[in-house]
Every structure is written in structure tokens, then in C-alpha cells.
Amino acid sequence: MRTTRRGFIQKTAAATIATAAFPAYLKASTVPPSDQVNVALIGCRNMGFGILKHHLNLRGVNCVALCDVDQRVLNEKAAEIKRNYKQSPKLYGDFRKLLENKDVDAVIVGTPDHWHCLPTIYALQAGKDVYVEKPLANSITECNLIVQAAKRYNKQLVQVGQQQRSGGHWNKIHQLIADGKLGKLRKVNVWGNFNYGIGQPIQADTPVPEGVDFDFWLGPAPKRSFNPTRFHGSWRMFWDYGGGLVTDWGVHLLDMAFWPSKTVAPPKTIMASGGNLSFADHAHETFDTMSVIFQLDDYAVTWEHTAGTENGPWDQSYGLAFVGDLGTILADRSGFKVLPEWDNQRKLDKTPPLELDSHGENHAQHVENFVQCIRDRKSPVCSPEIGRAAAIAAHSANIAIRSGAGMLHWDEQTNRFTNSELANNYLTPNYRTPWKLPEI
Known part of the structure; x- marks a missing residue:
């Protein structure tokens, strides 16, 4: 860290x-x-x-x-x-x-x-x-x-x-919270500030590079001319192909924030503000500036990013702060530390301090879990339901701003927003012929 x-x-x-x-x-x-x-x-x-x-x-x-x-x-x-x-x-x-x-x-x-x-x-x-x-x-x-x-x-x-989900120190954080080491978990603050979130400098369209099947790359997305700023390395900054920082880094970090809730349902209420407020000379549609509040059943989660910068809270470009009555856990991929609240009457920490270094991104452990599950046919640690909850939260944050609703209420039973039909128009992509949404 x-x-x-x-x-x-x-x-x-x-x-x-x-x-x-x-x-x-x-x-x-x-x-x-x-x-x-x-x-x-x-x-x-x-x-x-x-x-x-x-x-x-x-x-x-x-x-x-x-x-x-x-x-x-x-x-x-x-x-x-x-x-x-x-x-x-x-x-x-x-x-x-x-x-x-x-x-x-x-x-x-x-x-x-x-x-x-x-x-x-x-x-x-x-x-x-x-x-x-x-x-x-x-x-x-x-x-x-x-x-x-x-x-x-x-x-x-x-x-x-x-x-x-396969990282040892993330599992330890989850266990500390489950064991009550923070007391009542009140909120989780999440942030991710990265330069790449503004895309690349604007360029004119070019011919499709030799050897690239660009029509197949577009697939179900709308037909368009080729532009290098929308292709390798920066496609995620355009709505047809990705959702910007909140669906990239945000999904990883929000997943950790939602984990203590013991549910795989997306947040019920999403309130978001932001837009494209800077770097007009760079090619991007997704928002360079966002602040979001997700309301879960028993605690709140916030997300914020300011693309084109790499400073952030606690002098970290990205991270999470799990805030409880007894202390805060400050975490990123390099480790975590417990910051106790001070009991002024007893003159001692309300929870024991703890600091741990870790081993990075945990890709290897996640793949190892998958391969072992292929062999023993047990369920992997990150199910589609878990992935869905984090992805829907991130997409809902974008939709709250894109639709102009600001605040959205999600109904898990109907898979729709209850307060904005305009927001519901963003639920389903319009696939380009001959591609079709699968029928399950």
C-alpha cells in the first residue's frame, strides 16, 4: 500500500x-x-x-x-x-x-x-x-x-x-468483519483513480489494420468505421463495448465491498452524479468523473473516480475503507491495515491494530481454484451470481447518470428499475443483425 x-x-x-x-x-x-x-x-x-x-x-x-x-x-x-x-x-x-x-x-x-x-x-x-x-x-x-x-x-x-475472491488477505478481511472486529460495519468507501480512464488523444478514423476482422470484432455492437482510439487498449471507454472505470476497476473493488453483506443481490438503491468534465481532447464516452452511493440492507457503499488523476484518499490511487464502529480496515491489493477507533474513557484501542502485506493480484490463485474445480466438479469461488451483483451495480451507476434519473431503485424480482422507464431502456442492448440475444 x-x-x-x-x-x-x-x-x-x-x-x-x-x-x-x-x-x-x-x-x-x-x-x-x-x-x-x-x-x-x-x-x-x-x-x-x-x-x-x-x-x-x-x-x-x-x-x-x-x-x-x-x-x-x-x-x-x-x-x-x-x-x-x-x-x-x-x-x-x-x-x-x-x-x-x-x-x-x-x-x-x-x-x-x-x-x-x-x-x-x-x-x-x-x-x-x-x-x-x-x-x-x-x-x-x-x-x-x-x-x-x-x-x-x-x-x-x-x-x-x-x-x-481467491486472495488470502481479502479472505482475511472478510473474516475479520464477519468476526465482529470492526463492530457494526457502517459503510465501505471505494475509489479508483487512473490515467487510462480518459482514453487516448482524439484521432481521425483510419483504414482497418491488415489482418483484423473488424466487423467480427464489432459483433453485436453497432456498425461503424474504424478508429484506433476505440480499439486495442481503449475500447472500454465507449458504451458499445464497455462501461469505463466503474465497470473495470469498480467491479473488482465493489465485489469486495459487497462481500460482507452475505447476499448476491445487487444494491436496492443507486444514486450517482458525474459526467465528462475534463480532457475534451481525449476520446471517451464513459464518464471521467463519478460519485456513487449504493444502499445495501444494512450498510452503504460509495464509489468515486476521477479519471486522468492517480491521487486519492489515504494517498492511494485506488482502495477500500471498511468503516465500522470499532475501527476501519484500509485495503488494496498490496495488503491491509486495521485502524482502530480510540476509546477515550478506557484509554485504549477499540479493536486490535493489525497490518498485513500481501502478494498482489491473485490471478494465479483464482485460476488454480478454477482448474481444481474442473477436476473435482465443485463450485468455483466466484459464481455468475456474484459476478452479476457487482456488474449490475456498476452498470446501474452509469445508467443513473446516462438516463438523467440520478437515483434508481432496483427490483430484484422483476429485474427492472421501479422509478424510471428511461433507465430501463438501458437494460438490454440492441444486437446488430445477424447476432441475437440467446434464448435460455
Whole structure:
């Protein structure tokens, strides 16, 4: 954490974290060499390929197929797999052809957000397990469809890429709160300030790069000309493909904020303000400035971001502050610390101070959990329902501003907002022909 360390590392607690982060099933002796898992990757350029490498670092996991609409990316990643892992996956430009491959046991969906829904559901229908990146999908209706598909095709497994669910220090935070170490949890403040949230400097349209099937990249999104500011590296700043910082970093951090609520339902009330208030020379539609309040049953969660800056509360560009009657837990991916409230009458801390360092992003542990679940057919730690709750919250924050409603009330029974029909118009994307929303 970037904040100044003031406490001490609790050795016994650190041992607990280490144990939680590296469960017993990861020991090589417990994994039979013949127990092979064949994985395929759809969307190879960035995060998806990183997740694939975590799979291949596990014994008995093989890459049998790669799929991407950019032939240069596809060839580069295939060469890297051959060089570093001595494997030669089959290459595809159309994920539907990949799903016909009977050798594939599990699929990693590492595509842009607008391409999460169809590959995930088609993979389940084809009998494949799925690791899908977050957010679960690029719209609320698509999130609901994935959850419905996972229930219908329940012989298959789905792990959502909210990897902090597999992180030892995040599990320790959750346990401290559950054990009452903060007393009554009152609110969780969440923030994420990053320069990339403003997109790239505005550029004119260009021809489609050689080897890119741009029409397939657009897929169900509206037809448009090619612009490099809407493609590799910055697509998530445009509504047709992503939801900006709140659906990117926000989903990860909001998931941690919602975890103590013991529910997988989205927040009932969402109040948001903000807009595009700066960096008019950069190409982005998603909001560069946001402040949001989510009301849960028994505590509140706030989210804020100011894209184009990397300062924030507690001298951290991102993080969470779990605020309780007895103290606050300040956390990010590098660790956490407990900041006790002071009992002035008794002249002592209301809860014991504690500080722990951690090991980063927890992708490896999350992938390890998924692969073990493929082998033993148990449920992964981040279900589609968990992914749905965080994604719907993030999408609802954007919709509250886009619709002009400001405050929205979510009805979990009807999957609609009760106070704004204009907001309900943002629930379901209008797929471009010939693509259609799946029927479950």
C-alpha cells in the first residue's frame, strides 16, 4: 500500500494469509499427471492471455486452441505458447468454430466486454466449462442471461474473473468483519483513480489494420468505421463495448465491498452524479468523473473516480475503507491495515491494530481454484451470481447518470428499475443483425 506504514506485521496472521492464499490442493503431489485439462482462449491480446499463462503454469493443463479476430495477435501468441510451453494450439478467427473442437474442456473468455455474453453461453451449451473475465457482461440483461444459462447447463462450471475472491488477505478481511472486529460495519468507501480512464488523444478514423476482422470484432455492437482510439487498449471507454472505470476497476473493488453483506443481490438503491468534465481532447464516452452511493440492507457503499488523476484518499490511487464502529480496515491489493477507533474513557484501542502485506493480484490463485474445480466438479469461488451483483451495480451507476434519473431503485424480482422507464431502456442492448440475444 502506498500509505505510510505505522504498525507491525503480525507473524501469526501472516501465516494465516499464506495458508489461505496457497491451499493444499496446489501441492504437485496431489495432482495426478494423467489428469489433463485442455483449455482454449477466446480473445488473446491482453488479460485473456495472462489468464491463459496462469493456466499453463499448472501441471496437467494444455492449451489446445486460440481464437482472435486480429491475425497478428493470434500468430504472436501462438508463437509464444510454442516457445515457452512447447504446445501448438489450433488457431481460429471465429469462436463458434473453436467451440466445435471436442478436445476443449474449458474456455477462457478474454474478449472486450460486449463479447462476454455470447461466447460464455455458447460455450456452456457446447459442454465447456468457462472462465469469463469481468465484468460478467456489458449490460444488465446479458448478465441475467449468463446466470440463467449457468443454472440451466449446470453440469458446466463458470468462474468469473473477480480474482480477489481467491486472495488470502481479502479472505482475511472478510473474516475479520464477519468476526465482529470492526463492530457494526457502517459503510465501505471505494475509489479508483487512473490515467487510462480518459482514453487516448482524439484521432481521425483510419483504414482497418491488415489482418483484423473488424466487423467480427464489432459483433453485436453497432456498425461503424474504424478508429484506433476505440480499439486495442481503449475500447472500454465507449458504451458499445464497455462501461469505463466503474465497470473495470469498480467491479473488482465493489465485489469486495459487497462481500460482507452475505447476499448476491445487487444494491436496492443507486444514486450517482458525474459526467465528462475534463480532457475534451481525449476520446471517451464513459464518464471521467463519478460519485456513487449504493444502499445495501444494512450498510452503504460509495464509489468515486476521477479519471486522468492517480491521487486519492489515504494517498492511494485506488482502495477500500471498511468503516465500522470499532475501527476501519484500509485495503488494496498490496495488503491491509486495521485502524482502530480510540476509546477515550478506557484509554485504549477499540479493536486490535493489525497490518498485513500481501502478494498482489491473485490471478494465479483464482485460476488454480478454477482448474481444481474442473477436476473435482465443485463450485468455483466466484459464481455468475456474484459476478452479476457487482456488474449490475456498476452498470446501474452509469445508467443513473446516462438516463438523467440520478437515483434508481432496483427490483430484484422483476429485474427492472421501479422509478424510471428511461433507465430501463438501458437494460438490454440492441444486437446488430445477424447476432441475437440467446434464448435460455
